[in-house]
Amino acid sequence: MAILPIVTYDDPVLTTKAEPVTENSEELQQLIRDMFETMYNAEGVGLAAPQIGRSIRLFVMDADPFTDDDEKQGNYGPKTIINPEITWQSNDITEHEEGCLSLPEVRENIKRPEKITLTFLDENFEENKLTVDRMLARVIQHELDHLDGILFIDHLGSFRKRLLKSKLRQIAEGKIQASYPLRTPASTSS
Ligand code: NI
Numbered sequence: 001m002a003i004l005p006i007v008t009y010d011d012p013v014l015t016t017k018a019e020p021v022t023e024n025s026e027e028l029q030q031l032i033r034d035m036f037e038t039m040y041n042a043e044g045v046g047l048a049a050p051q052i053g054r055s056i057r058l059f060v061m062d063a064d065p066f067t068d069d070d071e072k073q074g075n076y077g078p079k080t081i082i083n084p085e086i087t088w089q090s091n092d093i094t095e096h097e098e099g100c101l102s103l104p105e106v107r108e109n110i111k112r113p114e115k116i117t118l119t120f121l122d123e124n125f126e127e128n129k130l131t132v133d134r135m136l137a138r139v140i141q142h143e144l145d146h147l148d149g150i151l152f153i154d155h156l157g158s159f160r161k162r163l164l165k166s167k168l169r170q171i172a173e174g175k176i177q178a179s180y181p182l183r184t185p186a187s188t189s190s
Contacts, residue, residue, distance in 0.1 A: 001037045004052040005183035006101050009171045011053075014102060015149040018048075018055045021082050024125040028058075032080050032123055035060045042180035044101045046139045048146030051102050053183065057083045059143040066135035076136060080123035084144050088117035088131075096138060098152045104178040106167060110155050112141050 007013055021028065031054065039047035039060055046061040059081050067076045092114040099107045115133040118140060122128050132140065142152055153161060153168075170176050174184035 002034045003041045004038045005181040007053050008102050008182050008184045011185045013050050016055050017149050018057045018147045020057050042101050046143040048143045050146050057147045063136050063139050082121040084120040086116050089113035090115035104176050110152050
């Protein structure tokens with residue numbers, strides 16, 4: 001297994017729509033294992049393939065840190081999600097703070113539908129369907145956005161986004177450190 005460096009804002013891979021995964025392979029299985037190791041090392045609850053520089057529709061997640069006693073219903077814990085599609089979303093919207101391993105030190109309140117239904121392939125390439133709410137729904141929507149080239153800050157209004165401008169510039173220039181390995185646009189272009 002390997003800990004992979006996490007791509008930071010504003011690498012173009014983070015704003016590119018990722019391609020569907022077309023087949024299972026030993027290479028894919030290795031990538032999934034490496035992504036879990038990378039996510040746990042960074043103490044993240046989700047990691048999408050574009051965040052390690054691979055533009056494919058795959059993410060891993062483990063929302064267990066958000067579990068409270070009445071939510072231990074089996075849906076939290078490690079999950080591999082391939083080629084996901086949201087087939088239904090609630091009209092109810094909730095707001096909660098989010099962060100992203102690709103945007104160290106940035107945390108913002110983001111509004112999202114509270115409940116969603118998702119179809120996807122699991123790590124065995126078997127079709128699955130899930131209806132989830134609260135933090136699980138939030139993590140899935142955040143990670144699925146990554147596959148469409150959308151960052152959580154893209155959900156902010158222009159005023160909030162403007163306040164982040166200098167922080168974002170520092171991240172892009174590789175001036176922000178994290179407790180996990182980063183691959184900044186500055187470090188790859190030189
Ligand atoms: Ni993220």
